[in-house]
Amino acid sequence: MTTFVDRVELHAAAGNGGHGCASVHREKFTPLGGPDGGNGGRGGDVILVVEQAVTTLLDYHHSPHRKATNGQPGAGDNRSGKDGQDLVLPVPDGTVVLDKDGNVLADLVGQGTVFVAGQGGRGGLGNRALASARRKAPGFALLGEPGESRDIVLELKTVADVALVGYPSAGKSSLISVLSAAKPKIADYPFTTLVPNLGVVTAGSTVYTIADVPGLIPGASQGKGLGLEFLRHVERCSVLVHVLDTATLESERDPVSDLDVIEAELKQYGGLEDRPRIVVLNKIDIPDGKDLAEMIRPDLEARGYQVFEASAVARTGLKELSFALAGIIAEARAAKPLDETTRIVIRPKAVDDAGFTVKLDEEGIYRVRGEKPERWVRQTDFNNDEAVGYLADRLNRLGVETELLKAGAKSGDGVAIGTDENSVVFDWEPSMTAGAEMLGRRGEDHRLEAPRPAATRRRDREAERDEAQQEYDDFKPF
Incomplete structure (x- = not known):
């Protein structure tokens, strides 16, 4: 059964915004006292948060579809929706967020780091919020916007200072078990380690983390064996440690050729050329291993490597190795900028962005694209003529009609607002005044005029009675 997952595809759906309410205030003697429809509630966001206690993406492997709750609709009496x-999703430290095209959206490092994977939809305005001096009693409200839905990829890159690399059964798990309190699986057959193991090492005043990467073999950078799946876990390390088996039983292998093969795979993978290297000649507790280590050590030092002879079984050479690693890590930490942790990619809009574009597509339709017009279309109830007129007013004020004229649009041409899959298409009529002039005194319902004073209403009733009495007297028989 899978217990460690370091790459998943997550389908995140934020909550939809609640619809605004179109309501009229009613009370005794004032049955139509003005608009009082409340706004809809905002939809919930989908938020990724780094939690140190989380070490795998296994939960999202089993349940990749996650959705936040919707906002509630507004109600009368100026009551806004909830x-x-x-939806807060915990992720391991070192999680990288990518879109489906492989572009990095965020690199989450550090406890509590937050990234909004899906933005909740805005709640629609009620008719109380839409009322103005020109539009005293709107008979419509705006719809809530749908929440953002995104397919993203989560990749875990282990946050470790030291990465142990080498052939299967070279002794990496044994080394990490004696250098730290980690208890990885150890056996005498290849590919014993199927997941990266992480341990904490204390050397003097320096505390650092060390990880062993599942065994690499020739062709690992192209996906052979387990290397391609786990090479990403060495990307954040400050130092690479080559663990070489000096007591291998395979006649066609030797420590120097093993080192060359692993270096070739790291070069093919890329991005690790600047990391310092240390070589550990492991298993010197075996007589043949000790002799071979002494034989090849001068050659490795001539290449510029710092070489250590060690034995995880006999626990020899470990103190020197741990303090050497601590020195390299301390230097790397001192050279690293303090704010070089989380990286969230922000793509701001151009300063001169007009807010929308108008282009003629292959089908002869003028397509309007832009955040504002597309959002306004989503908020419009097209079953309400007054709401459609309000949309026309907004588009006209934004300058859409002017841009359509500049683009060469003529009467009767098709105009679409939105994407190809989800757009509103209509026949355009140029030089047509939108909104109030099309619908008369839109939003000024005569039934909702301010009530007259009681004395005026009484005089009017008395006048109506006197007029009726006069008519009766004029036509009564003699």
Whole structure:
């Protein structure tokens, strides 16, 4: 059964915004006292948060579809709808967020780091919020916006200072078990380690983390064996440690050729050329291993490597190795900028962005694209003529009609607002005043005029009675 997952595809759906309410205030003697529809609630966000206690993406492997709750609709008496609840998803330290095209959206490092994977939809405005001096009693409200839905990829890159690399059964797990308190699986057959193991080492005043990567073999950078799956876990390390088996039973292998093969795979993978290297000649507790280590050590030092002879079984050479690693890590930490942790990619809009574009597509339709017009279309109830007129007013004020004229649009041409899959298409009529002039005194319902004073209403009733009495007297028989 799978217990460690370091790459998943997550389908995140934020909550939809609640619809605004179109309502009229009613009370005794004032049955139509003005608009009082409340706003809809905001939809919940989908938020990724780094939690140190989480070490794998296994939960999202089993349940990749996650959705936040929707906002509630507004109600009469100026009551706004309840906001949707945010969905907080814990992820391991070192999680990289990518889109489906492989572009990095965020690199989450550090406890509590937050990234909003899906933005909740805005709640629609009620008719109370839409009322103005020109539009005293709107007979419509705005719809809530749908929440953002995204397919993202989560990749875990272990946050470790030291990465142990080498052939299967070279003794990496044994080394990490004696250098730290980690208890990885250890056996005398290849590919014993199927997941990266992480341990904490204390050397003097320096505390650092060390990880062993499942055994690499020739062709690992192209996906052979387990190397391609786990090479990403060495990307964040400050130092690479080559663990070479000096007591291998395979006649066609030797420590120097093993080192060359692993270096070739790391070069093919890329991005690790600047990391310092240390070589550990392991298993010197075996007589043949000790002799071979002494034989090849001068050659490795001539290449510029710092070489240590060690035995995880006999626990020899470990103190010197741990303090040497601590020195390299301390230097790397001192050279690293303090703010070089989380990286969230932000793509701001151009300063001169007009807010929308108008282009003629292959089908002869003028397509309007832009955040504002597309959002306004989503908020419009097209079953309400007054709401459609309000949309026309907004588009006209934004300058859409002017841009359509500049683009060469003529009467009767098709105009679409939105994407190809989800757009509103209509026949355009140029030089047509939108909104209030099309619908008359839109939003000024005569039934909702301010009530007259009681004395005026009484005089009017008395006048109506006197007029009726006069008519009766004029036509009564003699």
